[in-house]
Amino acid sequence: MSDMAALQLLLVISLGSAFCQGFTSVRFNRNLSAAPEPVAERWFLQRLDHFNGADSRVWRQRYFVNDTFMQPGGPVFLMIGGEGEANPAWMKSGTWLTFAEKLGAFCLMLEHRFYGQSRPTPDLKVDSLRFLSSRQALADLAHFQTIVGLDLGLSDRKWLVFGGSYPGSLAAWYRLKYPHLAYAAVASSAPLNAVVNFPEYLEVVQTSLAQNHSACPNTMKVAFDSLVQLLQYKDNFEKITEDFKLCKVLRIKSVMDYSYFLETTTEILVNVVQYNNDNRAFEGVKGGNITIEVMCRIMANESLGSPYDRLVAVVQTILEANDQLCTKAEYTEFVTEMRDNRWGGPASEGGRQWLYQTCTEFGFFQTTDSVSQPFSGFNISYFIQQCRDIFASSFNLSTVANAVQQTDEYYGGLKIQSSRIVFPNGLIDPWHALGINTNLSSDVLAIQMQDAAHCADMYPERPEEPSSLPAARREIFKLLTKWLS
Ligand SMILES: *[C@@H]1O[C@H](CO)[C@@H](O)[C@H](O)[C@H]1NC(C)=O
Ligand SMILES: *[C@@H]1O[C@H](CO)[C@@H](O)[C@H](O)[C@H]1NC(C)=O
Ligand SMILES: *[C@@H]1O[C@H](CO)[C@@H](O)[C@H](O)[C@H]1NC(C)=O
Ligand SMILES: *[C@@H]1O[C@H](CO)[C@@H](O)[C@H](O)[C@H]1NC(C)=O
Ligand SMILES: *[C@@H]1O[C@H](CO)[C@@H](O)[C@H](O)[C@H]1NC(C)=O
Ligand SMILES: *[C@@H]1O[C@H](CO)[C@@H](O)[C@H](O)[C@H]1NC(C)=O
Numbered sequence: 501m502s503d504m505a506a507l508q509l510l511l512v513i514s515l516g517s518a519f520c521q522g523f524t525s526v527r528f529n530r531n532l533s534a535a536p537e538p539v540a541e542r543w544f545l546q547r548l549d550h551f552n553g554a555d556s557r558v559w560r561q562r563y564f565v566n567d568t569f570m571q572p573g574g575p576v577f578l579m580i581g582g583e584g585e586a587n588p589a590w591m592k593s594g595t596w597l598t599f600a601e602k603l604g605a606f607c608l609m610l611e612h613r614f615y616g617q618s619r620p621t622p623d624l625k626v627d628s629l630r631f632l633s634s635r636q637a638l639a640d641l642a643h644f645q646t647i648v649g650l651d652l653g654l655s656d657r658k659w660l661v662f663g664g665s666y667p668g669s670l671a672a673w674y675r676l677k678y679p680h681l682a683y684a685a686v687a688s689s690a691p692l693n694a695v696v697n698f699p700e701y702l703e704v705v706q707t708s709l710a711q712n713h714s715a716c717p718n719t720m721k722v723a724f725d726s727l728v729q730l731l732q733y734k735d736n737f738e739k740i741t742e743d744f745k746l747c748k749v750l751r752i753k754s755v756m757d758y759s760y761f762l763e764t765t766t767e768i769l770v771n772v773v774q775y776n777n778d779n780r781a782f783e784g785v786k787g788g789n790i791t792i793e794v795m796c797r798i799m800a801n802e803s804l805g806s807p808y809d810r811l812v813a814v815v816q817t818i819l820e821a822n823d824q825l826c827t828k829a830e831y832t833e834f835v836t837e838m839r840d841n842r843w844g845g846p847a848s849e850g851g852r853q854w855l856y857q858t859c860t861e862f863g864f865f866q867t868t869d870s871v872s873q874p875f876s877g878f879n880i881s882y883f884i885q886q887c888r889d890i891f892a893s894s895f896n897l898s899t900v901a902n903a904v905q906q907t908d909e910y911y912g913g914l915k916i917q918s919s920r921i922v923f924p925n926g927l928i929d930p931w932h933a934l935g936i937n938t939n940l941s942s943d944v945l946a947i948q949m950q951d952a953a954h955c956a957d958m959y960p961e962r963p964e965e966p967s968s969l970p971a972a973r974r975e976i977f978k979l980l981t982k983w984l985s
C-alpha cells in the first residue's frame with residue numbers, strides 16, 4: 501500500500517461491542533497493516549433473501565474448513581461468524597479444535613453476512629442493510645449446512661454449533677429455530693436478552709474493577725468526575741487533548757460531542773475489563789498485558805498524582821500497549837465515517853453494520869444511567885441519536901424499543917425453550933448480565949466462570965489463565981460427549 505492513510509485502517513465498533521472472534525472494538529487509529537496468516541478460504545453461493553421465495557438473487561459467502569480431525573461417523577463442528585471479519589486463526593487453534601480432535605469432528609467456520617469479505621450487496625446503504633439481521637444469518641447457516649452437508653457427504657452427521665458473544669446467541673438460536681439441523685450448541689458469553697438500555701454493563705464493570713483493589717471503582721469515579729469538571733472550560737481542551745492523545749484538538753459544540761468524547765474514553769477503560777486476562781493474543785490482538793490488576797494498580801498509585809493524573813496514566817498505558825497512535829474523539833467525524841456506505845469505507849469492516857443491528861434488533865446500549873458505576877455523560881438519547889444521524893431520521897426510542905421487543909418475542913429472551921445448549925459465562929464480563937446464568941433444564945445449562953472474562957473458554961489454554969477455565973472446558977466437553985453418545 502502506498503500511502504499512510506491506507507495503512508491506518510480504522511475500525512469503528514461501538515462501545516463494548518459483543519465481539520470475540522477477531523479484532524476488538526476500536527475507534528482509534530491503529531496499524532493493521534500486518535497481514536494475517538493466509539488460510540485457504542472457500543466460497544458458498546448463498547441466497548440474498550431467505551424470506552422471499554420470489555427473490556432468487558444470490559451472493560458469495562466465505563467459509564473455512566479444517567478436516568484434520570475428521571473420523572468416520574464423527575460429528576461436524578460449525579463455528580458461527582460474528583460482527584467483524586472472520587479470523588482464520590480459529591481454524592488453527594482454540595478450545596473447539598481440542599474438542600474436535602478428541603471427538604473426530606469435521607470443522608467449518610462461516611463468516612456472517614455483511615461482515616468481512618461476505619458481502620451480499622454492492623454497498624452498505626440503508627436499503628441494502630435491510631438484508632442484515634440475525635434471522636437472515638440463521639437462515640444462511642441452515643442453507644449452508646444443507647448444501648455443504650450434501651456436497652461433502654456430511655448430511656447425516658451430528659452438527660454441533662459454536663459461537664462467542666453475538667455468535668454465541670446465534671448458536672443458541674440456531675439450535676432453537678433449526679433443531680432438525682443443529683444437534684447441540686455451545687453458546688459462550690451469549691447475550692440472549694435484547695434490551696434497549698443496558699446500564700448493567702457498567703455496573704458489572706464497577707464490580708469487576710473492585711476484584712483486586714477494592715478502592716478502584718471509587719478512585720475511577722473521582723478521576724472521571726474531575727475530567728467532567730475540566731470539560732466545563734474550553735481553556736482545558738488543549739490539556740485534555742494532550743492527556744488523552746486525541747487525534748485532533750478537542751472541540752465540544754453539542755451534547756453529542758460531549759457524550760462521544762466521554763464514551764470513547766470510557767470504552768478504552770471498559771475494554772480492559774471485558775477482555776481481562778484472556779488469550780486473544782493468539783488472534784493477533786495486542787494489549788492483553790493490560791489487565792484490571794494493572795489498571796487498578798496505577799489508579800492506586802498516589803505517587804503518580806491526583807486520581808485524574810492516574811486516569812491519564814492508565815489511558816496512555818492502554819493506548820501504548822494497543823499500538824494506538826491517537827484517539828478519534830469527534831462526533832461529527834465519527835458520523836461522517838459511519839455514514840460512508842461503501843465497502844472499503846472506514847467503518848465497513850463492521851462498525852456501521854453492528855450499529856445497524858443494535859438499532860434494528862438488539863439495543864444493548866451501555867448507558868451511564870446507573871448510579872452504581874464510575875462513569876458519566878451518555879444516556880439512551882445519545883445512542884438513539886446515533887441511529888438517526890447515521891441511518892435515518894425515522895429512528896427514535898419507540899422504533900428501537902419496538903424492534904428489541906420483536907427480537908425477544910421471536911427468540912424468547914432468557915426464557916429460551918430448547919435442549920442441548922450450554923451457556924458458558926465469565927462473571928468478570930459485563931455481558932454476562934444479559935446471559936443465561938442458571939440451569940434452565942437438565943440439558944440447557946449455565947456454566948459460570950468466576951474469574952473469567954468475555955468468551956474466555958473459547959481461547960487456547962495458557963498456564964497463567966484464570967483458574968476457573970480448565971474446569972469449565974472439561975465440563976463443556978463432558979456435556980458434548982454425553983450428548984453425542
Ligand atoms: C505499520 O506496521 C508496519 C509493519 O509492522 C510498518 O512497516 C509501518 O511503518 C507501520 N505504520 C505506521 C503508521 O505505524
Ligand atoms: C487444523 O487444525 C490443526 C490443529 O490446530 C492444525 O495443526 C492444522 O494446521 C489445521 N488445518 C488447517 C487446514 O487449517
Ligand atoms: C487479582 O489479580 C490476579 C491476576 O493478576 C488474580 O490471579 C487474582 O485472583 C485477582 N484477585 C484477587 C482478589 O486478588
Ligand atoms: C508508582 O509509580 C511510580 C512512578 O511511575 C513507580 O516508580 C512505582 O513503582 C509505582 N508503584 C507501584 C506500587 O506500582
Ligand atoms: C505491554 O506490552 C507492550 C508490548 O506489547 C509493552 O510495550 C508495554 O510496555 C507492556 N505494558 C505493561 C504495563 O506491561
Ligand atoms: C440525555 O442527556 C441529555 C444531555 O444531558 C439531556 O438533554 C436528555 O434529556 C437526556 N435524555 C434522557 C432520556 O435522559
Ligand SMILES: *[C@@H]1O[C@H](CO)[C@@H](O)[C@H](O)[C@H]1NC(C)=O
Nearest residue numbers: 893894895896897898899900
Ligand atoms: C417514532 O418514529 C415513528 C416512525 O418514524 C413515528 O411514527 C412515531 O410517531 C415516532 N415516535 C416518537 C415518540 O417520536
Ligand SMILES: *[C@@H]1O[C@H](CO)[C@@H](O)[C@H](O)[C@H]1NC(C)=O
Nearest residue numbers: 937938939945946947948975
Ligand atoms: C448447571 O449444571 C451443570 C451440570 O450439572 C453444573 O456443572 C453447573 O454448575 C450448573 N450451573 C449452575 C449455574 O448452577
